[in-house]
Amino acid sequence: MQFTIPMLHSAITIMTPLLLASMGGLFTELSGMLNIALEGLLLMGAFCSIIFSYYTASMILGTLLGIVCTMILSAILASVTLNLKANVFITGLAVNLFASGMTVVLSFALFANKGVVVFDNIPPLPLLGTPELAKIPILGDIFIGHSAFVYLSWLLLALCYFVLYRTPFGFRIRATGLHPEALSSLGMRPNRYRFASFLISGFTCGLGGALLTLNLGAFVPNITAGKGWIALVVIFLGNKKPIGLLIAAFIFGLADAFSNYAQGALNIPSDFILAIPYIFTLLAMIGSSIYANKKGAIES
Amino acid sequence: MELAVEMRNITKTYPENNLRANDGIDFSLRKGEILCLAGENGAGKTTLMKVLYGLESHEKGTIRIRGNQENISSPLVANRLGIGMVHQHFMLVEDFTVAQNVVMGIEPRKYGIAYDLKKAVSLVNEAIAHHHFSIEADMLVRNLTVGQKQQVEIIKMLYRDVDILILDEPTTVLTELEIEALFSSLKQLAKRGKSLILITHKLKEIIAISDRVVVMRQGKMLGTYETKDVNEQQISALMMGKSISLSIKHAKRTDESQPVIECKKITVLRQGQERPLLKDLNFTAYSGEILGFAGVSGNGLGVLEAVLGGFIPVFDGKILHDGNDITNIGTAQLRRQGLAYVPSDRLQIGSSLKASVQENIIVGESRSFRKNGFIDQRQVTKHTNDLLEKYSTKGTAQMPIGTMSGGNIQKVILAREIERYQDYIVFSEPTWGLDIASSQFVYEQMASLRDKGAAVILISSNLDEILTISDRIIVLYRGTRVASFVGDEARNLSKEEIGEYMLGIRKQGASHV
Structure with missing residues (x-):
């Protein structure tokens, strides 16, 4: 298949927002909160990053401001959930609905357009890599020539591992999810660690969202198209481990990239092809829960 | 002598x-x-110890630690003052190592932010060696025995330089050997100048380990004694107090009495715990008789309740109901075969607090209220109102049961269970938290069930209750039957005497069982 290499290359770009969102989600998950707001946070990051990039005429500044907005939203989510003791599922749902409505409202208010908004002052994302590196057979074709977001996400993944497994902060986050009373009986406050995890979710979702819109140079309503939800699946499929996230996110990126290429190449109705990543999600979830059940049965 | 803690009024x-x-x-x-x-x-x-550890506030009184008056508002303050508490339920993260649990909150660091895992292991190993404990810092807590987990909890406090250590019922889950090991460690600690408080109701342990003993009953302090000046019987008498007299007629087993529930050598084990929760327990409940099980909590009463209710399986042995094997068939099946059961936990197991009184009444029995496939609400309400009146319960059929008082909730559960009872009924701590009048009502109901020929099984840690209404008494101690009393023997039993069996001071010979 002649499109294998370009497909792998594009799978890496596609997986990056998933990887970023699932990293933030990993923190909330480990601290004992199911963060279903990843979708809304990702969308917020996508929208805010591109409009700030447009107004400041700087993609870096725009991305940073986008991240700040997303973190503010996640801080609101965290304080309503933790301080006012609202159900995290309901507050997460509220964030998702808020983000999908608010982005369209703002887009109409600012650009008088409820549909796709194209920003012509935003250049395509610069792709990194030297011609020498790109010459490495196969690997060069796949791993070189991505935007800075992609390489940054790999660095963050390493950082994520370090924080969770090599710092007191990470141990306390995990203890919060595993046995919060163990922390509180020693005078620490589990909710502080949950709050921090929500902020981290906001940060990574802001970054992941920025990649979605800046890569396209345009904002499309509901551009995340369920990526936040898939990121949740990635967390469980990746067995709540940083390296697992990388593998799971790559598999989903591949499924998505395949559906993009298959549309032109294979004689299958395009609606069905577009549904491939979602069908794959379902199958992966069923498969992993069967596996987990079997494993649990053996252990007990 | 210097006082470590002084609490006043x-x-x-x-x-x-x-x-x-x-x-x-x-x-x-x-x-x-x-x-x-x-x-x-x-x-x-x-409660008193939670006040000292900053987990509960108090309205009146002062606390002095090493002579200085302190306001202990949280465990953090308590830790800073050198007070530590080992809780009855372990506060450990199972997936972390011993070291990671011990240093949590005060982790050794390197380069400012990184967790120095190696140093944590060596520091904790030092602490373990210093206090002669038998665990290793890099073991995963999940793989430890209950006794070892307790050592982790103690080390966790000692690592924080605590010198006043409170242990809440530390021996409940331990084997004899583990208890010995714990006591020798505690004596070592005392020798090094640590001051220790053990919350316990086990007399043998009080005698074995303490220098002084403080006895409390019903929120009041009865006195502080030098342990060498008192014996087990005296402490037991202080703890139990005087009995309230309730008059209930007793029944004698007659030739017509039939065995209804037979338990044959049942043994219950818990994973990761060496000591069985129940061991080779034999008994038969006869029709027309109230069979009372007495014991101090932690000695198998709760486990027996869970076995009879079908919540936990027995590891070994057989349970027969009218001669049919009902061992390990589960709660649903037991209910279908005639289990009537008033659980000790009436708020979690006995009722659904947010559901209405009538929903609680017909739960499990909705089949008999069906009309054309739907539940006939009018009939349910009528049935409920009838029961409320019959059991003189204040409340309406539609109100959520959680808004009723504890006594009335218990009456509703009682009504439901007595209505469905066929030939045997299990009561566990039926009057716990109830006032005298409600308790009297419960006893009358039990007696009238017995007179109708029911096999009534009463599980209770309340001695007055056991002595007042049981026709036959079995005493459990550490999961085994240590004594049983029938007829006049049961009637003339004094609290002190049965208390000695409950606390393991005395044991009947095998011939008596």
């Missing part, structure tokens, strides 16, 4: 039920001594 009332858990308690702990805080369940021991 401590008063604590729980606003939810207006219960005075601590009523003007004066308490002192000397430096370097082991002090036992003794009393029955609900005597207020744990």
Whole structure:
């Protein structure tokens, strides 16, 4: 298949927002909160990053401001959930609905357009890599020539591992999810660690969202198209481990990239092809829960 | 002698039920001594210690630590003052190592932010060696035995330079050998100048380990004694107190009595715990008889309840109902075969607090209220109102049961279970938290069931109750049957005497069983 290499290359770009969102989600998950707001946070990051990039005429500044907005939203989510003791599922749902409505409202208010908004002052994302590196057979074709977001996400993944497994902060986050009373009986406050995890979710979702819109140079309503939800699946499929996230996110990126290429190449109705990543999600979830059940049965 | 802790006139009332858990308690702990805080369940021991550890606030009274008056508002303050508490339920993260659990909150660091895992292991190993414990810092807590987990909890406190250590019922889950090991460690600690408080109701342990013993009953302090000046019988008498007299007629087993429930050598094990929760327990409940099970909590009463209710399986042995094997068939099946059961936990197991009274009444029995496939609400309401009247319960059929008082909730459960009973009924702590009038009502119902020919099984840690209404009494101690009394023997039993069996001071010979 002649499109294998370009497909792998594009799978890496596609997986990056998933990887970023699932990293933030990993923190909330480990601290004992199911963060279903990843979708809304990702969308917020996508929208805010591109409009700030447009107004400041700087993609870096725009991305940073986008991240700040997303973190503010996640801080609101965290304080309503933790301080006012609202159900995290309901507050997460509220964030998702808020983000999908608010982005369209703002887009109409600012650009008088409820549909796709194209920003012509935003250049395509610069792709990194030297011609020498790109010459490495196969690997060069796949791993070189991505935007800075992609390489940054790999660095963050390493950082994520370090924080969770090599710092007191990470141990306390995990203890919060595993046995919060163990922390509180020693005078620490589990909710502080949950709050921090929500902020981290906001940060990574802001970054992941920025990649979605800046890569396209345009904002499309509901551009995340369920990526936040898939990121949740990635967390469980990746067995709540940083390296697992990388593998799971790559598999989903591949499924998505395949559906993009298959549309032109294979004689299958395009609606069905577009549904491939979602069908794959379902199958992966069923498969992993069967596996987990079997494993649990053996252990007990 | 120097005092480590001095509590004066401590008063604590729980606003939810207006219960005075601590009523003007004066308490002192000397430096370097082991002090036992003794009393029955609900005597207020744990409450007093929670006040000292900053987990509960108190309305009145002062606390002095090493002579200085302190306001202990949280466990953090308590830790800073050198007070540590080992809780009855372990506060450990199972997936972390011993070291990671011990240093949590005060982790050794390197380069400012990184967790120095190696140093944590070596520091904790030092602490373990210093206090002669038998665990290793890099073991995963999940793989430890219960006794070892307790060592982790103690090390966790010692690592924080605690010199006043409170242990809440530390021996409940331990084997004899583990208890010995724990006691020798505790004595070592006292020798090094740590002051220890043990909350317990086990007399043997009080005698074995303490320098002084403080006895509490019903929120009041009865006195502080030098352990060498008192014996087990005296402490037992203080703990149990005087009995309230309730008059219930007793019944004798006749030739017509039939065995209804037979338990043959049932043994219950818990994973990761060496000591069985119940061991080779034999008994038969006959029709027309109230069979009472007595024991101090932690000695198998709760386990027996769970076995009879079908919540936990027995590891070995057989249970027969009218001669049919009902071993390990599960709660649903037991109910279908005629289990009527008034659980000790009436709020979680006995009722659904948010559901209405009538929903609670027909739960499990909705089949008999069906009309054309739907539940006939009018019939349900009528049935419920009839029962409310019959059992003189205040309330309406539609109100959520959680808004009723504890006594009335118990009456609703009682009504439901008595209605469905066929030939046997299990009561566990049926009057727990009820006032005298409600208790009397419950006893009358039990007696009338018995007179109708029911096999009534009563599981209760309340001695007055056991002695007042049981026709036959079995005493459990550490999961085994240590004594049984029938007829006149049961009637003439004194509290002190049965108390000695409950606390393991005395044991009947095998011939008696």
